[in-house]
Amino acid sequence: MEFGRRRKAIGPSQSEYGHCLQLYGVPPTENISLAEFETFAVERVKLLKTVETLGVSYVKGSEDYYRKLSAEISNLNFPYKLEASAQDDRKQRETGPTECEKRRKDHISHFILRLAYCQTEDLRRWFIQQEMDLFRHRFADLPSRHKTEFLHQNDLRYDTITDKEKEALMEKLVQSTYTLSGAAVVEQDIYKVPFQDALDLVRTRKVFLMAGYAYIAHQDIVTIVLNDFRTRLSKALALTARSLPVVQSDERLQPLLSHLSHAYVGQDYSVQKNVGKISLEQIDPLSLKAFPLCMRQLHGTLRAQHHLRHGGRMQYGLFLKGIGLTLDQALQFWRAEFVKGKVDADKFDKAYAYSIRHMFGKEGKRTDYTPYSCLKVILSNAPSQGDFHGCPFRHSDPDLLKQKLQSYKVSPAGISQILELVKGMHYQLACQKYFELTHNIEDSGFSLNHPNQYFAESQKLLAGGKEVKKEVDSPSSAGQGAPARKPPDTPQSKPGNPVQAVAEMTEDLDSLFQDD
Ligand code: SF4
8 A cells, every 4th residue: 555645546346355354465555635534533432432332331242232333334335235236336435435446445444453453452453342343243144146156256165065075964964953844954055174274163062072073054154254263353453463563663653653553543632612611610510510530640640649740730720621621720730739749830830830831731832732632541651659650440440440330339330330340341331330330321322532522511411411522524633732623724724735734743842741
């Protein structure tokens, strides 16, 4: 894949993407604009995040799971289920991307995320899990004929048994495979694969085993294909990680990739709608009801110890800015608290006020920084001893988290649900559950990506459904403690120059804060 400012004028052809599903064996080789690179990647992250959320909120394969995931795949214009004919393509072109364009996006976006998600074990695991769930859903929903075509196109020619063998094994096959009836054994292909390739089916006793082979019904072959997909993807990510230094030496891609794995794909909090609408007196009561656990913890510590170390000041300071604190209010807030501790007013003005003004874009390069997203908080700058920043669901010891939730009067059943989600490493979903429990609602109805989103949703509920949050039209990858994106008419945000904007995002604010 080459990354230029212009893409080849030639569009993808039907023959290039012969099936709506891919095993992503061959990387894309066409030129692609950097703007398209970023858009594709952000949309796939968004899709994979939906896969994760639905996988925890619903039973995989259930009707709701099926309906919601299918809708999201279609909404984001990824290919799904049906192969389009050339005639369909012409029709679709009038209303949106053609089937070929969708397949191209599926192909390219998968490879871009490989680059972004091969970097750490945690990222690799998350990426493989979501890609597998997405693949399972799309494969399982293919008509039988398309499944067979897919297997053949990808050279997955598993051995099938002959009619004679079917006849001999009929009774055993029907008894051991609950999806098989006598008629189905006659009509369908029955695959014979080494049992170690079908461990999931063997473990759940869904197949007939004989002489080291598992006999698998056509509809269960997805398990085998998934194993294959996981093995390929896992190897590919390891290989990609090895070649990463070369890719990262490309100064256009490095900032994009490092931000993609932290990408926040929800609302853009770079522009605060409620500036000046929050008074300093409101912060204490708001912290109890409307702050997510990470910010509640930081606020409580600041009030108790009259100090936060730099990681905490950054995370909390940008959050407060995001909920509407003005620069004057922020200076007043931090000064009032710090002088109650070991810092006098003079030292505060010399050592801390600059960094707060910098956070608001009034010093240095005058860059307006945006609050941290959940992924940024979860994945970077883990807290060490004496730190209170980070995500309590990710960074707290489960026993301490339990104690904290008990002290916040979360019910024992609710605590168990939260701890179960934490155990499965679904930190944002655990936080969402905390939101539901502390707001007494069954279903929060949103997918949590950002502490400021938590606050906005809470305000919306507490205000009786009145809209507080700002809506944006398109997904954004901003929200990483990064400079706010420029308005659409500025040179930085013009198509073709996204890298400059992203490069600005990477400016390191940490160094401007006192490390104490
Ligand atoms: Fe904060 Fe996000 Fe963690 Fe919730 S999931 S505690 S909002 S970082």
